[in-house]
Amino acid sequence: xxxxxxxxQGTAVPDLTFPPREGGYPKGHETREEILRAALRILIxxxxxxxxxxxxxxxxxxxxxxxxxxxxxxxxxxxxxxxxVITSYEIEFANIFHDPSTTPEQRLxxxxxxxxxxxxxxxxxxxxxxxxxxxNHDTFVxxxxxxxxxxxxxxxxxxxxxxRPDLAEPARHDIALFISxxxxxxxxxxxxxxxxxxxxxxxxxxxxRAFLDVVRNFVAPADSA
Amino acid sequence: xxxxxxxxQGTAVPDLTFPPREGGYPKGHETREEILRAALRILIxxxxxxxxxxxxxxxxxxxxxxxxxxxxxxxxxxxxxxxxVITSYEIEFANIFHDPSTTPEQRLxxxxxxxxxxxxxxxxxxxxxxxxxxxNHDTFVxxxxxxxxxxxxxxxxxxxxxxRPDLAEPARHDIALFISxxxxxxxxxxxxxxxxxxxxxxxxxxxxRAFLDVVRNFVAPADSA
DNA sequence: ACAGATTTAGGACACTTGACAAAGTTTGGG
DNA sequence: CCCAAACTTTGTCAAGTGTCCTAAATCTGT
Numbered sequence: 001x002x003x004x005x006x007x008x009q010g011t012a013v014p015d016l017t018f019p020p021r022e023g024g025y026p027k028g029h030e031t032r033e034e035i036l037r038a039a040l041r042i043l044i045x046x047x048x049x050x051x052x053x054x055x056x057x058x059x060x061x062x063x064x065x066x067x068x069x070x071x072x073x074x075x076x077x078x079x080x081x082x083x084x085v086i087t088s089y090e091i092e093f094a095n096i097f098h099d100p101s102t103t104p105e106q107r108l109x110x111x112x113x114x115x116x117x118x119x120x121x122x123x124x125x126x127x128x129x130x131x132x133x134x135x136n137h138d139t140f141v142x143x144x145x146x147x148x149x150x151x152x153x154x155x156x157x158x159x160x161x162x163x164r165p166d167l168a169e170p171a172r173h174d175i176a177l178f179i180s181x182x183x184x185x186x187x188x189x190x191x192x193x194x195x196x197x198x199x200x201x202x203x204x205x206x207x208x209r210a211f212l213d214v215v216r217n218f219v220a221p222a223d224s225a
Numbered sequence: 226x227x228x229x230x231x232x233x234q235g236t237a238v239p240d241l242t243f244p245p246r247e248g249g250y251p252k253g254h255e256t257r258e259e260i261l262r263a264a265l266r267i268l269i270x271x272x273x274x275x276x277x278x279x280x281x282x283x284x285x286x287x288x289x290x291x292x293x294x295x296x297x298x299x300x301x302x303x304x305x306x307x308x309x310v311i312t313s314y315e316i317e318f319a320n321i322f323h324d325p326s327t328t329p330e331q332r333l334x335x336x337x338x339x340x341x342x343x344x345x346x347x348x349x350x351x352x353x354x355x356x357x358x359x360x361n362h363d364t365f366v367x368x369x370x371x372x373x374x375x376x377x378x379x380x381x382x383x384x385x386x387x388x389r390p391d392l393a394e395p396a397r398h399d400i401a402l403f404i405s406x407x408x409x410x411x412x413x414x415x416x417x418x419x420x421x422x423x424x425x426x427x428x429x430x431x432x433x434r435a436f437l438d439v440v441r442n443f444v445a446p447a448d449s450a
Numbered sequence: 451a452c453a454g455a456t457t458t459a460g461g462a463c464a465c466t467t468g469a470c471a472a473a474g475t476t477t478g479g480g
Numbered sequence: 481c482c483c484a485a486a487c488t489t490t491g492t493c494a495a496g497t498g499t500c501c502t503a504a505a506t507c508t509g510t
Contacts, residue, residue: 025477025486047362049274053468065470066488074468126361132354132413137272146420170427177414177421178431182403185410188357189402195371196402202395205446206403210439218434221427250456250507278498290501291458299498 013092013118015040016084032070032080034060039081044126048134053077079140085127086148093152104162108215109208111156115183116204125191128184153180163215171220179211238317238343240265241309257295257305259285264306269351273359278302304365310352311373318377329387333440334433336381340408341429350416353409378405388440396445404436 016036021029038060042051053074057067071077096114118124135142156176164172190196190203241261246254263285267276278299282292296302321339343349360367381401389397415421415428 023486027477028487031487045362047358050362052466054466063489064468065490068469069487072469129354129357129361133272133358135413136351136354137270137275149414170424174424174427174431177424178407178411178428178435181410181414182407182435183410184413185406185408186403188360188409189374189406199395199399199402202399202446203403206399206439206443209443210403210407210435213438213442214431214435217438218431221430252507253457256457277496279496288459289498290460293499294457297499 014088017087018084035070036081036084044123048130082144086144089148090151104159108159119187119191120200122192125187128187160215239313242312243309260295261306261309269348273355307369311369314373315376329384333384344412344416345425347417350412353412385440400443
């Protein structure tokens with residue numbers, strides 16, 4: 001690992017990012033945010049099934065009626081929570097890749113390190129599998145999650161384009177997709193409290209090697225359009 | 226793709242495999258299996274949250290009382306379902322790698338093709354994210370799922386050992402883990418009804434290249450023990 | 451065809467769920 | 481200060497949840 005690759009160590013993605021407040025008292029906004037924080041806590045600690053309106057209200061010491069005042073129905077709450085969670089990541093990814101002082105190889109390594117570090121956090125390890133499961137049955141979650149991943153791949157595709165200008169766009173996209181998916185997959189195996197959490201460091205080395213090699217060496221099959 | 230790599234095309238993993246019947250009438254066993262099939266159907270179509278006892282009973286047109294006769298409580302049912310689902314995969318993996326007539330490279334390719342084919346099935350795309358989410362809060366699911374993955378990696382480790390006898394065991398294990406995790410990660414992106422389902426073929430080429438390269442070229446860092 | 455084991459139906463229980471309505475309380479601008 | 485808007489509590493509603501129990505129906509070997 002190069003020194004530059006450690007630049008963002010410890011810069012965890014914020015749990016929730018809230019949309020700008022419009023109308024209402026400050027108290028109201030504070031309550032709204034507290035509700036979403038409580039909901040996220042339950043989702044992480046006990047899973048989606050336990051995340052009921054009453055459970056959330058209890059978690060932040062308020063009455064159920066108040067909750068339904070701020071979020072008229074459960075779906076509203078879930079969507080607001082998802083938005084707040086995902087916006088954090090989108091901001092993070094938008095900010096990271098504005099440093100042109102590094103080589104593409106370094107940026108690739110940096111990117112992977114950032115993602116693999118985030119994956120080890122309890123929040124991400126617990127949250128994303130829930131989102132993957134939800135996205136199978138909820139189109140709103142589906143759209144929002146894959147929109148996030150699409151944005152997350154953009155910098156990756158830039159790096160690949162720099163390293164392999166000879167490749168056609170679909171091939172570059174496939175490679176970026178593969179790299180992104182590979183890292184996400186590690187969540188289940190080497191995320192927080194997972195069997196191979198302690199192997200993450202060496203897995204990072206394997207991943208880095210595999211990703212570098214595939215970007216450098218991949219040759220598109222004749223029928224890969 | 227070599228010809229041999231297509232040998233197992235279309236050999237989908239059975240949905241459920243039931244333990245040998247002991248005691249009771251045939252009718253009872255049939256009902257038990259029908260219940261689990263109905264539960265799986267709901268889990269796949271509507272998610273874990275919708276998989277209530279009443280919903281399952283309704284799904285297979287029987288009374289709730291009958292369901293609780295066969296599965297005294299919900300946990301029993303969930304565990305039996307998980308067992309039936311996972312046993313199918315364990316049998317599949319145990320049977321696949323008993324063919325010594327192929328080269329390690331071919332077996333690696335065969336293995337990846339099998340997994341990536343399975344991932345595109347509706348059942349697997351829908352089921353596994355649910356299991357990953359559940360495993361975060363249910364130790365029984367956790368154990369069972371990771372036991373399955375451990376068995377699934379065994380043939381992979383054998384292949385890697387053949388190809389890279391020079392590597393230490395931990396390094397081989399890391400590589401197998403990475404390969405397995407990479408493929409699982411593709412579920413979310415290129416599984417059934419996912420945004421890049423249609424790219425699976427070309428993603429397979431990317432993955433094959435990346436996996437072959439990393440197995441062939443990986444060099445363990447000095448501190449990778 | 452009968453007795454005993456097994457399976458199913460039907461209902462009851464105590465509890466939780468999301469939604470709603472009608473009161474209270476707090477807040478901040480005029 | 482004051483009042484309307486925003487917030488919070490309190491209570492209720494129908495529907496859904498898992499679990500338990502008993503009686504009826506069904507099956508199997510004799």
